[in-house]
Amino acid sequence: MAYQHQSEEISVLIIEDDVRIAEINRRLMEKVPGYQVIGIATDGQQARDQLAILRPDLVLLDIYFPDMNGLEFLEVIRQDFHETDVIMITASREISSVKEALRSGVFDFIVKPLVFERLKNSLEKYQEFHSKLKRIQKENHHVNQEEIDELMDRQKEQLNSYLPKGIDKITLQKVTEVLDHTDEGLNAERLAKKIGISRPTARRYLEYLVAKDQIGADLSYGEVGRPERIYRKK
Template identity: 40%
Template sequence: MYDVVIVEDDFYVANLHKKYVEQLPNFHVVFSARTGAEVENYLASHKQPHLILLDMYIPDVEGVTLLWTLRERYKTLNIIMITAAKDTSTIQQALCAGVQDYLIKPVDLARFTASLARFEMYDKHLQQSQMGQHTLDVLFNLKPVAKEQQYPKGIDATTLNKVKYQIEQSARGLTAVSLAKEVGISRSTARRYLEYLVSVHVLQAELLYGDVGRPERYYKKA
């Protein structure tokens, strides 16, 4: 069970956030403070909570000042800012102070719930003795960088995209001659790209016989 402290001078908002917190099965509010002094006194005489929901505008101290005070005294204290402050300077200071999240009022329930769920995931990962890069990427909400696709010699991504575009535009399919004309490449180059797409099962090729001459190779989507 996660102990949560709310620091919010507006009684109605504090109660609303308490209601939001306690809708979640693993969280409960152990204290609500209206001032910086109240939360400092509570922390000095009680077990450190797992999480503090901190407003920026409180009567006796500037929220950023209180944030840094708490960070200096309690190095591992988890803090989520919930405030109407939207200025970049305040947000930057909060991020530099290592807040878990920054929610702008009024906060809807879905966003609030997502924030606490992310905190819970973060805390569970920290129970491990070690973490690999994948876990750290999850904690920092990073997606792995997609590797650039490698193509065979003679095939480049820019021309291939042009070829694919022409294929999408042609419901009946294309020949190397018609593709070369549309893309502005030689017939042999067009044939090379078409045959590559056949090899990776994007296209299929058919021989069409005319009245005279050799049959023509026709390409359409597989």
């Protein structure tokens, strides 16, 4: 279904197979000033058709559909509708899904059930990012390093605002600080001792950073025992 669009607002297409949830999301979105939902698509074909016709600024995209995978559909958007940005709204909590979505360039990744304040925060940050980008495009087709850094910092801040279950922001910051000051790399046991957490917890944070492609991991073969994973900043 499609709606009339007022050009000064950010246009949004909701891609969600559950019509009831799509309508709830539409009502929540339009509580945020500056946004207008111009269409709802409930399957892959509708999504392709409405993207081609409506050319929305932003898509709210689920992962699970009867006839398609939302993560795979991200590639369709990137290839054929690259002017459209994406916010994932999904029940999926697997780190692999988060990793794939982030690598595909989504602006945000929000886990169901949708909380209005979390959505509002994301939309306000996107609005700021979108406005800045539009202003730069209008004023000049070229950007300087400062403007690029500002756009990148805002997008990185938004992407980093989502943390999966079991990953605490403060602990993650401590882990990152230790890695920043360790040139030779370290294993989970050394990290655990440095910041006062258990070895399994340390490994969970290290593997999370590996999954986000922020650090690397290599195998170290000692004289006795099994090889261990050594983590270091890239």
